[in-house]
Amino acid sequence: MKKLVLVALVAAAMAAVLTPAGSAVDTQGPPCGNITSGGGTYSSAYQLHFEYTLDSAACSQVTYSLRVYSFDANSGTATYLTTASPSGSCTTLTGPCESFDADLTQSGSPQFICVVGVTQIHGHVIDVAPDNYACNAVNIFEAGGGTGGTSAFG
Numbered sequence: 644m645k646k647l648v649l650v651a652l653v654a655a656a657m658a659a660v661l662t663p664a665g666s667a668v669d670t671q672g673p674p675c676g677n678i679t680s681g682g683g684t685y686s687s688a689y690q691l692h693f694e695y696t697l698d699s700a701a702c703s704q705v706t707y708s709l710r711v712y713s714f715d716a717n718s719g720t721a722t723y724l725t726t727a728s729p730s731g732s733c734t735t736l737t738g739p740c741e742s743f744d745a746d747l748t749q750s751g752s753p754q755f756i757c758v759v760g761v762t763q764i765h766g767h768v769i770d771v772a773p774d775n776y777a778c779n780a781v782n783i784f785e786a787g788g789g790t791g792g793t794s795a796f797g
Contacts (some may be wrong), residue, residue, distance in 0.1 A: 672769035674698035675739070676705045676762040681772060682736065685756055685781050689747040691727070695760045695772060697739040706763045709743040713753035714780040721757055721778045724750040755780045 670677040675697055683693030693709055701707065707729050712721035725745060733740035747753060757778035762769040 669774055670698075670770045671767070672762070672764055673702060673705070675700060675702035676764065676769035678760045678762060678770045678772035680736070681758075681760055683743075683758070685747075689752045691745040691747055691756065691758070692734075692743070693727075693758055693760075694733045694736045694740055694742045696736050697741065697762075700739045701741060704764050705769065707741045708761050708763075709745075710759045710761060711745055711747065711750070712757050712759070712778055713751065714755040714757045714778060716755050716780065716782075724753070724756070755782050757781060 677698035679696045679698055681693060681695030683691065685691050691711065695709070709727040711724045711727060713724055714721050724747065727743040727745045729741045730744040731742050733742045747756065757780050759776050759778065760770075760772040
């Protein structure tokens with residue numbers, strides 16, 4: 644009985660040591676696939692720029708993307724528009740980060756949009772932000788006298 648308890652304690656201690664620091668419970672993969680926060684802008688010219696940070700530097704086995712949805716403010720429903728791939732260096736967030744840009748004039752120029760960050764390995768979803776694909780709507784006419792709106796998750 645003492646050996647069984649000791650084995651259980653050793654196993655628990657090893658699991659605690661092997662779990663990466665800062666790793667979120669909802670992440671099903673390496674720290675480079677854990678989205679920790681994000682933010683961006685959507686202009687009245689229907690141009691989206693969004694960035695999200697990661698738990699550690701991006702790694703080659705992970706695919707990073709940003710899903711963009713139009714949002715119907717009356718019904719509260721979101722309709723998939725496009726998926727953006729990383730487009731360059733981050734300009735507003737610091738630390739390990741991915742940056743995305745999308746021209747939504749090709750997607751019907753929606754007034755309200757929402758975004759969801761996704762990381763995957765070979766089609767298996769590692770992390771989604773906001774969690775559970777929650778959609779936070781952005782109205783391009785909310786901020787700056789019609790110049791654009793801002794969005795964030797984290």
